[in-house]
Amino acid sequence: MDVSTLDEASSAESAVDIGKVMPIAARNGCGRSGGGGKASCGSQAGQGDLPTEIWEKVKNHPCYSEAAHHHYARMHVAVAPACNIQCNYCNRKYDCANESRPGVVSEKLTPEQAAKKVLAVASTIPQMTVLGIAGPGDPLANPKRTFKTFELVARSAPDIKLCMSTNGLLLPDHIDTIANFKIDHVTITINMVDPEIGAKIYPWIFYNHKRYTGVEAAKILNDRQLQGLEMLTERGILCKINSVMIPGINDQHLVKVNKAVKSRGAFLHNIMPLISAPEHGTVFGLSGQREPTAQELKALQDACAGEMNLMRHCRQCRADAIGLLGEDRSAEFTTEKVMAMDVEYDLQMRKAYQAKVEEERLARLAGKQEELVELATNMSDINLMVAVATKGAGVINEHFGHAKEFQVYELSTTGAKFVGHRRVDHYCQGGYGEEERLATIIRAIKDCHAVFVAKIGGCPKSNLLKAGIEPVDRYAHEFIEKSAIAWFKSYLEKVQSGEIQHTERGEAAIRQAALISAA
């Protein structure tokens, strides 16, 4: 691959490059104009400025609302193995139970097995509110299996939201079926709106009984994706756009993609970092195509934020993931275990549990508001990030040593905004020793000023301090935003009194695809 041509092509394509994006991000994004607002989807813990009918659709969908993802869980059923396009970042052959990335599953299911699995999970995890079909191939390349599954689930568990994620090639053909099944969330993966760039991402598509390659393939795919998006918007179906950020190929171009999908009514844009480890055997993995850094990803997300909802809490999960976004409980629900379960669907129990979750959520919002009032008296331009160890529910409730990921919040005088997460779990091949694990964590949160934990040992504490990251355990089991704002307030006071000096932090590494199964 000739990298210089790639660079040339992409810089001619758009005037924005990542270096230039950084200052824009600082001006535009985070914290200056309202803390969260539009910059991160549903970053506001409440309805915010969303119309009521849309809020009703997203308030307990973990993928469509950042606030919901702390409380509600989703599940994917792998009923759709076939695909009709080839992507250079995808290889569905590789299957490791400890591997977490899109397109990977441990076992395929029939619609009947899937429906039973949904009931089993819904009974065990009452905060599971969404069923998605996301592959491992493309749901619409397997229309019979996909829609049969939705039909069975809608009949036996009518309160569960139905959702699908597609490459969009066949979306216009199935739009009425989607609407009839009341699937009110559809995700389309759109990585480009320029077929020249598309040709570097998609080697071929299979369409109308023919294989198309190169620019011609990318053009058909993109036309169909945008047409599908418009048709979804017309029917009032909420649409999320997933884009894979591929440095040197479409990174700068995604600003243009963002504008194109926004103008066609997409509700949410999720820009995800490329996963390209060579051991996954993808074209990009083998060609040495690099992944973006955490800072590059955030700069691009900030540049796209503007008035568009931007998703920053995506965990790039497996096509058979189960649980809160940061966890994966799929190993508890293998077909063998599910088929042996005696499942009784208790809608009342689920409703009662979810009512409790809502109470918890309101308490969390109230706590945040309280601290915000306090913080409002401070005047400062300081803007920094902190990492949080949490098991969910919006509370600092995880031990530093047990954390599989850290959530990252950006703090400024306008509040605390969720801006992403960093995985720090063991990699599936062998894992790390304790010392190496600590180094991995420090690398992953190097851009943060502090890390909030429920508990932390003496040794990691001193290593973190040496690395310039303050371990904070005094807010154990309290709400994240409330605590982070309180800490930030005292930080600003210390800076103002001259007790400490504020410094900028370095760049951190993203470690995707390493989320190990919880079981």
Next chain:
Amino acid sequence: MPFKIIASQCTSCSACELECPNVAISEKGGTFVIDPKKCTECVGHFDEPQCVAVCPVDNTCVVDTSLPRYQARA
């Protein structure tokens, strides 16, 4: 008669099964197989063999050279 699937390369994605106009493809022992009695190389149906065109792994649906080509039988 003539196409076969190289089992060691098959990802079991089932895409070929859904596209085959002759219903010649089915799952067997974890991967997919083509019934040589039903395969017509898509002659009379499409310009290109559908299993070859849709298969995500190159050179996995290939001509079975141990058997005569479909047209040769006609």
